[in-house]
Amino acid sequence: MKIAVMGYGTIGSGVVEVIRRNSLKLEKKAGEEIEVKYVLDLRDFPGDPMEECIVHDYKTIVNDDEVKVVVETMGGVEPAYTFVKEMLEAKKHVTTSNKALVAAKGAELLEIAKANNVNFQFEASVGGGIPIIRNINSCLTADILEEITGILNGTTNYMLTKMANEGADFDEVLKDAQEKGYAEKDPTADIEGYDPCRKIAILTSIVSGKTVDFEDIHCEGITGISADDFKYAKKLNRSIKLLASSRQIGSNYVAMVAPYMLDSNHPLYSVNDVFNAVFVRGNVLGDAMFYGSGAGSLPTASAVVADVVEMTKNKDKHLEIEWSGEKLQLLDYKNTESRFFVRTDKSLEDVRKVFGNVEIVDGVIPNEIGFITSHTKESEFEEKAEKLGIINRIRIN
Amino acid sequence: MKIAVMGYGTIGSGVVEVIRRNSLKLEKKAGEEIEVKYVLDLRDFPGDPMEECIVHDYKTIVNDDEVKVVVETMGGVEPAYTFVKEMLEAKKHVTTSNKALVAAKGAELLEIAKANNVNFQFEASVGGGIPIIRNINSCLTADILEEITGILNGTTNYMLTKMANEGADFDEVLKDAQEKGYAEKDPTADIEGYDPCRKIAILTSIVSGKTVDFEDIHCEGITGISADDFKYAKKLNRSIKLLASSRQIGSNYVAMVAPYMLDSNHPLYSVNDVFNAVFVRGNVLGDAMFYGSGAGSLPTASAVVADVVEMTKNKDKHLEIEWSGEKLQLLDYKNTESRFFVRTDKSLEDVRKVFGNVEIVDGVIPNEIGFITSHTKESEFEEKAEKLGIINRIRIN
Incomplete structure (x- = not known):
């Protein structure tokens, strides 16, 4: 199986590394060897082991019939959307780690994939290395999922953990997170909750089978949380976590992103630092929780490559993911x-x-x-x- | 899809209930309606909604070509082994919750399933409702799993939690667990660790692709743990948990069941009461953890029915699970x-x-x-x- 990787940044280079490091295991699982034929990037990478594979024009990949699986790790809606769409129309399977793309265009790209008898997968777009999408789609199939609540943003969880442990105030930990590279120079998407909001929109879409517009989700970040709030949390033996949550009420859904004070019995109570976790309540399974690295080059690449393995194993088959373009009207x-x-x-x-x-x-x-x-x-x-x-x-x- | 359930006890009746309660979701996921045609049990169940479906002779199921999927929830190696083998040979898919059967005959039954182009699945045999087997086989496919460590026995975890919280001694909590129905009259399999030992043997077999004999695994139970030990644990801010663990060292594996004192940073530290959890370390994913109900009628049935859904969706296809009869020589x-x-x-x-x-x-x-x-x-x-x-x-x- 020849594949192409679009975007040679943190995650893209992780994908190349995972395929190199675990090649034997992947071959066993996928049924054939997986080889990176192209890496698409605007830059050159002189001296890089992949130097010879670098291409600058995505059409090179579109037009190469040998490439059957494409990895998209560029981020952002455009040009990722245009590239992915053309790849699917050229009957190539695509996996992406790009939550912005999936939140904005998930249903449409799934439809295009289906029409072309290929697959569009996006395990790495939510929860980094935690296989939450595959668990919802393929593992917890006997359950009606009544609630999904996740710590889905590592940056804010790192900051809240530090505030809890050190009594530090918001501005101080934000500066620290920026210095450590956990937070961007413009940290808005993390601290205002826009990042976990897109992710819970994706999860709710998959659970409901309809499209959730992330702009419909009530979203509060952590900018209003102070050292004083943590003094109360400590007294109450609670932790403060930014939760992205979605609940089924009757045949309707309500979703929200907001900080919560969690009781020490809650499975998410002790999820600390940059880790992510997703709590799920099934109507027969009861409470379950999935925990792991929510970001980082290799963990996220692990999820991307798991998609590559599944798509290689099913290269002649469209695997149904129920997510229509019909808009889900969330409860207020x-x-x-x-x-x-x-x-x-x-x-x-x-x-x-x-x-x-x-x-x-x-x-x-x-x-x-x-x-x-x-x-x-x-x-x-x-x-x-x-x-x-x-x-x-x-x-x- | 017509199915049969062998054994109408706690789990078997849970399976019937889950199929009844979530029929629409199951139909959507499986692609067709799932209906229980037979329930095999030695007893009659006058007045039970399934009364008309009860059969006493497993041959009725073997000989009915309409039944394509069989659920085995009887427990024990015999007669389960004989029944399951004949079902597979009659080209019926089988799922089981029976860890004794899977630990003793897993590789052989998988081979028979393959020869007959059907599937033998056993999600519910380890970790109850936690989809750990499907995660290992189908989700974490990009990783080499270097360690799997589980709290895989709800009875002993309930007892240890109670000892920790109440300062109670072993005999006292055992009596309480027996009164509450968590522990059997003869609690040996739980308290001596034989139950989690079979489960870690199954997980290690799946990870390594070879057969691990549970009798080769060093196994210590919790009978040696006293209230005094918990006084030290408290002082050290640690919890005491019965862990079933398997690690890859080079190309070899070592497995063990024993109580551990866990640091509060360990993801299994706060897994309490009858809950189970499995910690996994992947060579690229890093640390991950799966948490949920390790036993109970409906959670276990949730895992069984997820197998039924997957086998229905793939009724004409053998899904490869790599687990050969070749014996895995564990490191001492x-x-x-x-x-x-x-x-x-x-x-x-x-x-x-x-x-x-x-x-x-x-x-x-x-x-x-x-x-x-x-x-x-x-x-x-x-x-x-x-x-x-x-x-x-x-x-x-």
Whole structure:
């Protein structure tokens, strides 16, 4: 099997490395040897072992009938979308690690793949090395998945872990994460939650079989989380995690990205540093959790290459992934219920007047009190919070 | 698709229930409706919804060409082996939850399945609802798996969790587990580690592609673990877990079942109660972990029915599982290295004389000291422990 890799960055070079390092295992699993024939990149790589394979024009790959599987690790919607589309139309299987592409064009590219009797796979687009998409599609097939909740962004999880361990404040850990290369110069996509939002949109699309527009998902990042919030978390023996979550309610779905204070019994409670994990609740399986490296060159490449193996094994066959272009109308999160941890500088009397008989957490920060609400409709909570006047609130499981 | 269920006990009735409850999802995933035509059991079930489907003679199933998939949930090697073999020879796919059968006859039944162009699957035989076998075979295909370590027995994990939380002693929690129905009247297979031993034999067979005889695996249970050991664990901020583990060393494997004291950073550290989890280290993926219900009617049935779905989807195709009858010669665990936590009533001076400069853990139990060794060859440790005279030792990660 001759393959092409489009994009010779962190993940693309990882793919080349995994194929080199584990060639015998891959040959055994795929049924034939896997060889990288082309690497598409704008740059040259003089002295690189792949130097001779570098091409600059994607048409070279489109027009080479020997290449049956194409890996896309360029990132971004364009030109990835144009390239991938042409590859599929040329009857080449494609796997991608590109969440932006999959979130924006997943259903369409799956349809094109089906029409051409090839496959479009994207295991590495969510959760890095964690095989969550294959688990949803091919392993947990006996279950109706009632909830999927993930820690799907390593950068923010690293930052929250550091804030928890060191009592550091947001700006400080962001600077550290940038220095370590975990966070980009412009960290918006991570800290505002846009990255995990695209990922939960992909997972919800796969579970529901319809297209979830990530712009429909209510999304809160971690910029509002402070060292003081972690003082309360510590007192409550909870951890603060940025969760991307999707639940089935009747035949509808609700999805959200937001920080949560997790109880120590929750399987995601102790997922720390740059690790990712996905919690799943099946209607017969019950609670399950998948944990691993959510990013990084080799772990992500591991997921890409697993797709290459499956597509090589099934090179003459379209493997059905149910994800139509029909738009999934999400429930308005404001009509769903949550519990909230709240901080306020108002009096206990005022708190009780507005929120009733809540659980009080005091003695943590001078001149304020914390409290935990019962399950409250989001819209109702907002009204009450505005009425009372609050410092911050974090959802609680 | 008409199927038969052999054994209408806890898991068999769970399988019937899952197929009833999730019929629409199953039909979508399998490509056709799945219907239970026969339930094989020695008993009658008057008034049961499946009453009309009950048969007492397995030949009824063998001889019915309409039945293409058979579920075996009887347990034990015989008569399960005879029945399953005949089903496969009659060109019916078989899935089983029966670890004893798979550990004893896995390679042979896979060969018979292949010869008859059908499938023999056994997802539910290890880790209950956790899809660990499908993950190893179909998801983590790009990796060489260097280590698999599981908490694979819910009964002992429940007992150890209770000992940790309540300071209770072994006999007390065993009695409680028996009263709650988690432990059998004869609890030997659980508490001596024979159950997880069979399961790690199955996982090691799948990873290596050869047959691991579970009797070759060094196996220690939890009967030697006392409330005093947990006092040390608490002081060390560690948990004690019964681990079934298998590691690749060069082209060889070593496997072991034994209690370990786990550091709080280990992904298995906080797997509590009856939950199971499997930690995997891939040479490119790095560390990953799969967590879920390791037993119980519906979770185990979820895994069985996922096999039914895959076999229905591939009813005309043998899906390769690499597991030959060739015996895998395991490395002698005595030649491998571990670290040990040790308790002794000897003097610090004696400890230092025999074990050198170890880490001391004192002040936990009067008139004894605890210490932690550096990495030591198992055989060498045994000699030293005998020389010193010890109260107990637990391996440490």
